[in-house]
Amino acid sequence: MAATTAAGSIQRGRLADFLDSQNEAFVADLKAGKGAGWHLVTGNEAGDLDTISSSVAFAFLASTLNGTRTVPLVLTPFKNMGLRPENELALKNAYIPAGTLLHPEGLPVSTDKLAPAGVRFDLVDHNRLLPVFGNYPNTVDAIIDHHEDEGVHPQATSRLIKTPTGSCSSLVTKFFMPQWKASLSGGAGAAGSPVPPELATLLLSSILIDTQGLKKGGKAMDVDYESASFLYPLSTLATADPGIVTLSATGGDDVPAPLSNYSEELVAVKYDVTGMSTDDLLLRDYKQYEWTTNSSAIPKLDVGLSTVPLSMAKQLKAEPEGWKSYMANVDKFMAERGIDIEGVLTTFKSETKHKGRRELLLVVRPGLNINNNANASSILHKLGSGLLAQHDLFALEDWGTGKGVDTPKGELAAQAGEYLDSLSSGRVAKIWNQGNHHATRKQVAPAMHDIVSGMN
Numbered sequence: 001m002a003a004t005t006a007a008g009s010i011q012r013g014r015l016a017d018f019l020d021s022q023n024e025a026f027v028a029d030l031k032a033g034k035g036a037g038w039h040l041v042t043g044n045e046a047g048d049l050d051t052i053s054s055s056v057a058f059a060f061l062a063s064t065l066n067g068t069r070t071v072p073l074v075l076t077p078f079k080n081m082g083l084r085p086e087n088e089l090a091l092k093n094a095y096i097p098a099g100t101l102l103h104p105e106g107l108p109v110s111t112d113k114l115a116p117a118g119v120r121f122d123l124v125d126h127n128r129l130l131p132v133f134g135n136y137p138n139t140v141d142a143i144i145d146h147h148e149d150e151g152v153h154p155q156a157t158s159r160l161i162k163t164p165t166g167s168c169s170s171l172v173t174k175f176f177m178p179q180w181k182a183s184l185s186g187g188a189g190a191a192g193s194p195v196p197p198e199l200a201t202l203l204l205s206s207i208l209i210d211t212q213g214l215k216k217g218g219k220a221m222d223v224d225y226e227s228a229s230f231l232y233p234l235s236t237l238a239t240a241d242p243g244i245v246t247l248s249a250t251g252g253d254d255v256p257a258p259l260s261n262y263s264e265e266l267v268a269v270k271y272d273v274t275g276m277s278t279d280d281l282l283l284r285d286y287k288q289y290e291w292t293t294n295s296s297a298i299p300k301l302d303v304g305l306s307t308v309p310l311s312m313a314k315q316l317k318a319e320p321e322g323w324k325s326y327m328a329n330v331d332k333f334m335a336e337r338g339i340d341i342e343g344v345l346t347t348f349k350s351e352t353k354h355k356g357r358r359e360l361l362l363v364v365r366p367g368l369n370i371n372n373n374a375n376a377s378s379i380l381h382k383l384g385s386g387l388l389a390q391h392d393l394f395a396l397e398d399w400g401t402g403k404g405v406d407t408p409k410g411e412l413a414a415q416a417g418e419y420l421d422s423l424s425s426g427r428v429a430k431i432w433n434q435g436n437h438h439a440t441r442k443q444v445a446p447a448m449h450d451i452v453s454g455m456n
Contacts (some may be wrong), residue, residue, distance in 0.1 A: 013095030014196040018060055019072070031108045036118030038072040039141065042133075043125040045170075046287050046307075047076030049087050049266075051099070053206040054124035054168045057199055058144065061172075062122070064194045065179040070122065073111075074101045075132070080267030083284035086270035090205035093236070093262075095199040099286040104132070115139045125168040128152050131290065139151035148446050154232065166219040167210035169203045173227035180230075185227045185418050190234050204228060204259070204268060214255050214431075225249055228259075237262060271309045271348075274425055278329040282306040282344065287441065288337065291449050294456040301369055301452055303328045303378070304339040305441050311348045312359050313398075313429065323416060330363055332426060340369050341379070343448070345441055356437035360387075360396065360444070365427040373426050379455070386451035387432075393443060395435025 026038055041058045043051025055072035062070040081087065081098070088098070104111050112134035120127055122142040128150045129140055135216040142158035148166035153159075159308075160171055162374055173180075183193040190197070207228050211220035214228055237258045247256060255263075273281060285307040292300050306344040308315065334342050344361040364380040366372055388396050399416060420429040 010097045011095060012097060013164060013198045015094060015198050016096045016100050019100050022071045027108055030117060036067055039068055039120045039122050040073050040114060041070055041122040041124060042073045044125050046285050049090050050168050050206040050210055052087060052123040053202045057172050057203050058124050059121060062177040074103055074113060077105060078103045083280055086209060086266050089266060089269050090202060095204035124172060144175055145173060147442060164220050166224040167207045169206035170224040170227035170296055171345040173203055173231060174223055177230060197234055197236050200231040201237055204231045204235050208263040209266045212261055220414045273310055278326060279333060281308045282333050291452045293452055298369055301341060302339045303341040304337055305445055307342040307345045307441055309400055312346055334365055338368060345444060347390045358434035358437045359431060360434050363427060363429040377428050380430060382455060383448060383451055384430050387447060390447060392440050396432040397435060399431040399433055412440050
């Protein structure tokens with residue numbers, strides 16, 4: 001894995017050197033008013049490993065193999081990078097020290113001033129230019145994504161949106177594979193390629209964590225297996241077991257031990273949220289949306305969705321006053337981000353049978369786009385009814401009543417009614433067990449969007 005210096009810091013690789021030089025040149029040109037000619041590649045605001053790996057890989061491969069001046073921007077503030085320890089582990093194994101990535105606070109101008117400065121955008125792991133970059137839809141030149149196609153930016157010259165796909169990193173690999181393979185065709189092979197092995201390791205890290213280690217019958221699709229089979233022999237991971245340097249492109253063979261072991265390490269680190277506060281848990285995997293409705297009274301709703309790798313019961317037990325203090329923290333979180341609706345999507349394994357479980361908490365509050373308590377209650381009812389109606393997709397059932405689920409009992413369940421259905425404070429909420437643990441935010445967000453869009 002990653003080499004370290006005597007002091008314990010990460011030894012820099014060629015990928016880190018590229019990022020440093022590219023960041024420095026981009027920032028200098030922005031200061032000089034020379035943004036034209038630059039492409040900025042950005043992933044989504046949740047800042048997961050897939051979005052970071054896809055951004056870094058796209059920028060490096062576009063610059064090195066295609067001669068396009070491209071730089072990656074990570075939307076997660078640097079101070080919050082520690083909320084995703086799996087990212088830190090993968091970056092370490094790609095020889096990328098902390099502080100090497102470019103974040104919005106490292107830019108000499110605000111993100112909404114980039115397009116007016118002449119910067120063009122390439123999107124990975126999402127397919128709509130985010131509001132932080134302003135309303136400049138015609139500045140998007142490329143899109144690579146594995147989420148539902150929102151149908152915007154039709155002028156993009158490159159558009160690879162494929163669902164279902166386990167990892168966007170697989171699509172980035174597939175997109176550049178012809179040029180990458182060509183760079184290996186010389187006599188020196190991989191050693192003569194301008195692409196360093198740590199980039200293959202970074203991409204593999206994302207594919208592994210997004211597909212549960214390329215598990216057969218799981219989230220891995222053909223493109224994930226094909227990309228992983230191409231990347232593995234080129235990566236630093238293959239040197240951990242020189243006798244097994246191939247991986248089936250169809251997923252029919254066993255995954256080599258170095259990949260399986262690394263995948264288990266990534267997952268273990270990802271789900272270790274020891275010491276994180278409620279605010280940390282809500283923020284670490286968070287996306288925010290602005291959705292329009294058919295209502296003249298409430299023409300739009302601002303919505304946040306947080307994926308939390310911990311059961312609600314465990315989150316509540318960590319709070320000094322259970323639901324009361326938990327919901328106070330949620331209220332504060334929503335107010336700070338200016339959102340009308342917050343969804344908390346828990347994901348965890350049952351303590352008895354170690355099977356995947358999920359819960360869904362929806363919180364609606366008036367005061368921003370929602371003008372009164374009655375409308376807040378009505379919106380929550382419509383969202384709940386709409387999601388309940390999609391039983392085959394979500395299989396929602398009242399919290400604490402599901403068979404075979406680690407359901408909360410006693411005081412926590414009793415408090416739910418008191419602190420969730422709280423019209424006196426304006427905010428209302430509802431929590432469900434989610435019977436289909438395969439349905440993630442990729443399914444919840446579009447379903448909620450459709451419901452909101454139809455509200456009148």
